[in-house]
Amino acid sequence: MHVYKTGGGILAVKENKAHPINGDWDELINRDGLHEHLQQQIKGSKSITDDEWKSILSKDLQAPIGNQEIWAAGVTYLRSRDARMEESKDKGGADCYQRVYDADRPELFFKAAAHRVAAPNTDVYIRKDSTWNVPEPELTLFISTSGKIQGYTVGNDMSSRSIEGDNPLYLPQAKMYERCAAIGPCIYVPSTPIDPSTKIILVIARGNKEVFKGSVAIDRMKRQLPELAGWLYKECTFRYGAFLMTGTGLVPPDDFTLQPGDQVSITIENIGTLVNTVAVQ
Numbered sequence: 001m002h003v004y005k006t007g008g009g010i011l012a013v014k015e016n017k018a019h020p021i022n023g024d025w026d027e028l029i030n031r032d033g034l035h036e037h038l039q040q041q042i043k044g045s046k047s048i049t050d051d052e053w054k055s056i057l058s059k060d061l062q063a064p065i066g067n068q069e070i071w072a073a074g075v076t077y078l079r080s081r082d083a084r085m086e087e088s089k090d091k092g093g094a095d096c097y098q099r100v101y102d103a104d105r106p107e108l109f110f111k112a113a114a115h116r117v118a119a120p121n122t123d124v125y126i127r128k129d130s131t132w133n134v135p136e137p138e139l140t141l142f143i144s145t146s147g148k149i150q151g152y153t154v155g156n157d158m159s160s161r162s163i164e165g166d167n168p169l170y171l172p173q174a175k176m177y178e179r180c181a182a183i184g185p186c187i188y189v190p191s192t193p194i195d196p197s198t199k200i201i202l203v204i205a206r207g208n209k210e211v212f213k214g215s216v217a218i219d220r221m222k223r224q225l226p227e228l229a230g231w232l233y234k235e236c237t238f239r240y241g242a243f244l245m246t247g248t249g250l251v252p253p254d255d256f257t258l259q260p261g262d263q264v265s266i267t268i269e270n271i272g273t274l275v276n277t278v279a280v281q
């Protein structure tokens with residue numbers, strides 16, 4: 001089951017048939033047993049034609065977020081640990097990334113409020129005061145108020161590597177700014193937890209030419225998804241539920257940086273593809 005948020009309402013898509021759902025987005029998604037609830041919502045309802053729902057999504061698709069916050073986990077993949085250590089080695093901060101990779105407690109940080117999140121097919125930003133910028137493609141969890149994982153989406157955790165590499169304490173500036181995150185195109189709500197062999201694929205195009213492509217399976221992540229959700233909810237409550245980006249295992253080479261006009265496409269199997277264009281505010 002896939003749930004899309006549009007300017008005109010909510011669409012639940014099952015087996016390539018789309019069913020409009022009435023109601024409030026936050027109230028709909030923030031519940032335990034979301035898959036079963038959606039099944040009941042579409043039971044007996046009339047689906048719209050392929051042309052209708054695909055036209056709606058092409059013109060009016062929004063980020064699948066209401067009043068939720070987005071948080072993020074860092075250094076959950078070995079490749080991410082190595083990249084963080086490389087970018088900060090000349091500033092003396094490399095050791096902290098090795099220690100957090102080995103620690104029981106994960107790195108968690110606030111990423112974005114809803115108004116700073118880019119919708120699919122819109123611009124994400126790079127900072128004017130950063131010289132080294134990358135997208136970070138991440139499986140993103142939707143977690144209900146009770147702390148249970150209810151669904152999954154595609155996330156782009158934009159990162160200013162030159163700023164974070166200068167000093168790990170600059171992480172908030174490297175990670176949190178206007179349009180610093182994108183999620184979408186939907187929330188994937190399966191009946192069972194996501195398959196650990198699921199692949200994340202990142203493609204970056206510049207002037208219609210592919211300049212980077214890579215893939216990684218989520219089972220390369222060191223930490224378990226319920227573990228990350230548990231740490232986030234250990235001392236925080238979320239009235240509307242929360243999104244949690246789970247870290248990246250795909251990092252472009254050190255001589256690569258994003259440029260305005262680049263197109264970033266992130267595909268996660270069974271969820272969909274999130275496409276955004278890079279811009280400067």
